[in-house]
Amino acid sequence: MRQPSKKQNQNPNEKVKIIPLGGLEQIGLNITAIEYEDSIIVIDCGLAFPSDDMLGIDLCIPDVTYLKQNIEKVKGFVITHGHEDHIGALPYILQQINVPVYGTKLTVALIENKLKEHNLLRTTKRKVVKHGQSIILGCFRIEFVKTNHSIADASALAVFTPAGILLHTGDFKIDYTPVFGEPADLQRFAELGKKGVLALMCDSTNAIRPGFTPSERTVGRTFDGIFSEHKTNRIIVATFASNVDRVQQIINSAYKYGRKVVVEGRSMVNVIGTASELGYIKIPEGTLIDIDHLKNYPDDKTVLITTGSQGESMAALSRMASSIHRKVSIKPGDVVIFSSNPIPGNEKAVSKVINELSIKGAEVIFQDTHVSGHACQEEIKLLYSLTHPKYALPVHGEYRHLVAQKKLAESMGIPKENILLMSSGDVVELSEEQCRVVDHVQAGAILVDGLGVGDVGNIVLRDRQNLAQNGIIIVVLTLEKYSNQLLAGPDIVSRGFVYVRESEDLLEEARHVVDEAVQDCLDRHVSDWGKIKNIIRDSLSDFLWKRMKRNPMILPIIMEV
Numbered sequence: 001m002r003q004p005s006k007k008q009n010q011n012p013n014e015k016v017k018i019i020p021l022g023g024l025e026q027i028g029l030n031i032t033a034i035e036y037e038d039s040i041i042v043i044d045c046g047l048a049f050p051s052d053d054m055l056g057i058d059l060c061i062p063d064v065t066y067l068k069q070n071i072e073k074v075k076g077f078v079i080t081h082g083h084e085d086h087i088g089a090l091p092y093i094l095q096q097i098n099v100p101v102y103g104t105k106l107t108v109a110l111i112e113n114k115l116k117e118h119n120l121l122r123t124t125k126r127k128v129v130k131h132g133q134s135i136i137l138g139c140f141r142i143e144f145v146k147t148n149h150s151i152a153d154a155s156a157l158a159v160f161t162p163a164g165i166l167l168h169t170g171d172f173k174i175d176y177t178p179v180f181g182e183p184a185d186l187q188r189f190a191e192l193g194k195k196g197v198l199a200l201m202c203d204s205t206n207a208i209r210p211g212f213t214p215s216e217r218t219v220g221r222t223f224d225g226i227f228s229e230h231k232t233n234r235i236i237v238a239t240f241a242s243n244v245d246r247v248q249q250i251i252n253s254a255y256k257y258g259r260k261v262v263v264e265g266r267s268m269v270n271v272i273g274t275a276s277e278l279g280y281i282k283i284p285e286g287t288l289i290d291i292d293h294l295k296n297y298p299d300d301k302t303v304l305i306t307t308g309s310q311g312e313s314m315a316a317l318s319r320m321a322s323s324i325h326r327k328v329s330i331k332p333g334d335v336v337i338f339s340s341n342p343i344p345g346n347e348k349a350v351s352k353v354i355n356e357l358s359i360k361g362a363e364v365i366f367q368d369t370h371v372s373g374h375a376c377q378e379e380i381k382l383l384y385s386l387t388h389p390k391y392a393l394p395v396h397g398e399y400r401h402l403v404a405q406k407k408l409a410e411s412m413g414i415p416k417e418n419i420l421l422m423s424s425g426d427v428v429e430l431s432e433e434q435c436r437v438v439d440h441v442q443a444g445a446i447l448v449d450g451l452g453v454g455d456v457g458n459i460v461l462r463d464r465q466n467l468a469q470n471g472i473i474i475v476v477l478t479l480e481k482y483s484n485q486l487l488a489g490p491d492i493v494s495r496g497f498v499y500v501r502e503s504e505d506l507l508e509e510a511r512h513v514v515d516e517a518v519q520d521c522l523d524r525h526v527s528d529w530g531k532i533k534n535i536i537r538d539s540l541s542d543f544l545w546k547r548m549k550r551n552p553m554i555l556p557i558i559m560e561v
Helices: 006-010 065-069 105-117 186-195 217-229 244-256 266-277 291-296 316-321 347-359 377-387 399-411 458-470 504-523 529-548
Strands: 016-022 031-036 039-043 059-062 074-078 101-103 126-128 134-137 140-146 155-161 164-168 197-201 235-238 260-264 302-306 335-338 363-365 426-430 435-440 445-449 472-479 486-495 553-560
Touching (some): 016 164, 074 134, 101 105, 140 186, 155 186, 164 186, 197 377, 217 235, 217 335, 244 260, 244 266, 316 347, 335 347, 347 363, 377 399, 472 529, 504 529, 529 553
Parallel strands (some): 039 074, 101 126
Antiparallel strands (some): 031 039, 155 164
């Protein structure tokens, strides 16, 4: 590739900025801005599910303060594929940044389902792009390149910028025998490599796993085996709602063995409905039946495909396992197949559901019934060898995954100094000459709780943790206006601290401690309520710690009459 002359390279027009606003340090929350002069495009806009310590939080969305500050530059969202960790935050973010959304057919259809729920269909421009097509946004040309993943219509994005070609893989694997559609367009990756790729942003989710990810078709063969071995049992399969190819293979096996199929779980029904309308899944006539008709068929003639493979407490499978599903109850002899691996952090929930199913007499199968949708080490190496990037910027994964990909890039001959491990919020400036972090912008997770977006932060979470671990004590007293005489109380109400009926003596002593503290304040003519509250809090806290070695949240309430 021709090296630009020194003079040319001093021209700021040769530099492009990559700003990851999420998707590093964790799985999920994927969103990356690419900026050149007065143009910004945003790749993906995903959510993340809350960790165990985020009590009561429904989901996390990315902080897009930087995009709001540069709203006049933002040309559009370009989406790689239709998984929640890549499209889930769009309904929230589009309310703040209303720009067009570009993606392939199935991806846009799944986004439209979300927009419909949030009444955003009329106000949001959507454009369907085919693989191999390009779109022009500002000074960028973005080409959609066919890849494989655990959802159909996944794309890598080749972004042609004045500084060079940036290649973002999205989530990908290389499947030479996909269930639906074509294999990944390796030829196009090689052509881009010939042209010269300035930087490769490659999926790191499976970078710690050696070898190749098996083809999706291998799962179909496993299903066939399970179906032929269990001809007299009812079969229930739990998988990800978005894995259309997996559902297709379950339907194929069901049809082959003369079984009717019920699809259960809201997200599963939505995705399969959309995929079948668009022709991404072929369901033989008369195979699909409504859940209400399940009772009309013998058990050995039915298959249920359901959500809940991650042990989610409100998903269909978990409700069946804990006997609160209105239409399906688990019976001895049922065969339950988990067609997924637990996402890190969900292992406990999954094993709880497996135990509940086993107690009810079901046989649970989870060996060889899943293949990943992400590239293992050999596929990542193949991509590096096809594209020959000058710089490697690993994306999508926890820090250990990014480090693993850094080692792979080094083994493929990329110099150490040309591999950059980014953090969310870094502003990375790229040119033919250098690749470095030049600035940092606000980034991170905004917490969504019910209809509240961003109104719960660290302090509220800390209070929730404190309440969950230690309970609360409320001290109520009434003072006379002006004279500050104690008219009533102090009364003590406790929740989640001790069982009141068995601890009357303790609470009476506590009341006595508070009474003394209040009298002491009034004797010293302390009239500032803030001070009185602090003294009550401190004296009661000391007493309870000495007696119980516990630290409940203490809320003094003073009323004035």
